[in-house]
Amino acid sequence: MRRNKKSQEKKKFLLRKESSVDFYIYNSDEDKIPSKSMEVFYNKKMEINREITNSSIITYNELFNPESLIIVDSMAASGIGSIRLLQECKNIKKLYINDLNPLAIKLIKKNLELNKINPSHVEVTNEDSNLLCLKLAQQIKLNLKILSRRPNVIIIDPFGTPSHFVDAAFKLIQKDNGLLCITATDTAVLFGVRKKACFRKYMSKPLHNEYCKETGARILLHFISKIANINNLGINPLLTFYSSHFIKIFVYTYKNKDKIYTNFSNYGYIIHCNNCGYRSVYKNNIVKIPHQCPSCKENGITEYAGPLWIEKIHDKEFIKRVLFHNSNSNHFTKKKVNKILSLISNEIDMPITYYNIHLLCERLKLSQIPKIDLIIEQIKRIGGQASRTHFDFLSIKTDIGINELKKILLEIEK
DSSP states (O other), rough: OHHHHHHHHTTTEEEEEEEEEEEEEEOOOOOOOSSSTTSOOOOOOGGGHHHHHHHHHHHHHTTTTOOOOOEEOOOOTSSSHHHHHHHHHHEEEEEEEEEEHHHHHHHHHHHHHHHHGGGGGEEEEEEHHHHHHHHHHHHTTTTOOOSSSSSSSSEOOOOOTTTHEEEEEEEEOOOOOOTTEEEEHHHHTTTTTTTTHHHHHSSBBBBOOOOOHHHHHHHHHHHHHHHHTTTTTTTEEEEEEETEEEEEEEEEOOOOOHHHHGGGEEEEEEEEEETTEEEEEEEGGGGGOOEEEETTTTEEEEEEEEEEEOOOOOHHHHHHHHHHHHSSSSOOOHHHHHHHHOOOOOOOTSSSEEEEEHHHHHHTTTTOOHHHHHHHHHHHTTTTEEEEEEEEEEEEEESOOOOHHHHHHHHEEE
């Protein structure tokens, strides 16, 4: 009878491997499209997210917070991300592995056992993410000794929008130099396909155009910053990236009211002309945004996106260290991650927005699409700056205007 039970139990699970970690998923979830209908959520494509998250937490530990880390993984699902973090980051004092789904809790415990993880510095909790953060924050406030100090790192990795979970995380996170790792998979909302939902969830107007991926990332960053401000905190972006179907943002916190007020200058708007492709950035004051395009005048009416984050979305030294850690790893997605991080390194000092070269050539009715490296070379020849962008491999960022870029494309055509 016991043997039958054990064999039935084994049939429930499938063994998988990611990096150096073995883990189980439910048999019924095999080959399913990642969705809420799964017994326990698992998405193979999010491996790149886990790679960069782990390298970023290790880098944060080196650059900003050398003490042993207290980490909250608030939506751990199968626990694969947390278990990989335990294997790859050697300076963890306490890790909360949390999920609301009871089946996920069962799977997390099974996967911890499979990988022979010492449970002394791990706590598996079955809570709503917000409730867990608020409970821990209250315990710290009441000095109940359950946590010696606030968590250094909180990971928010939901299915869909993270907007419901950011406020509770800021109430718990370490006030100075805490690290928030936030994922958003509701890209249709942030990229302007579902404009009303973007207003409702992020209190910003999106634009669905060629550079909507960057606009969406900046809307999310602005939202995170405003929720931080409500909690008397400010944020500095360390790394912002897009890959296939999600946006990931890493920010560290500070508690300085004068600096928070000064950093309101990070907020603004993008205007865009659908007629000629002109775009520009306006700080804070929406009243100053022109309705007619400054480039093609009466022929173009401008649209706007925002409010959003208009300053830098990456930290140069942080990216350099993350790239170093990834280059010295043996992960399956190492080359892909290196490509993303290298492109980010090149685009750090470039202006907001990018130009899709295929789309621009189509509008100019060119007979062929020139190589991106040739276009960048020609821009630099006339004294401009340009780079590729990780947001779109067919696009470039540049500090020359769209009319100058069109002129270069026409010259190459000749």
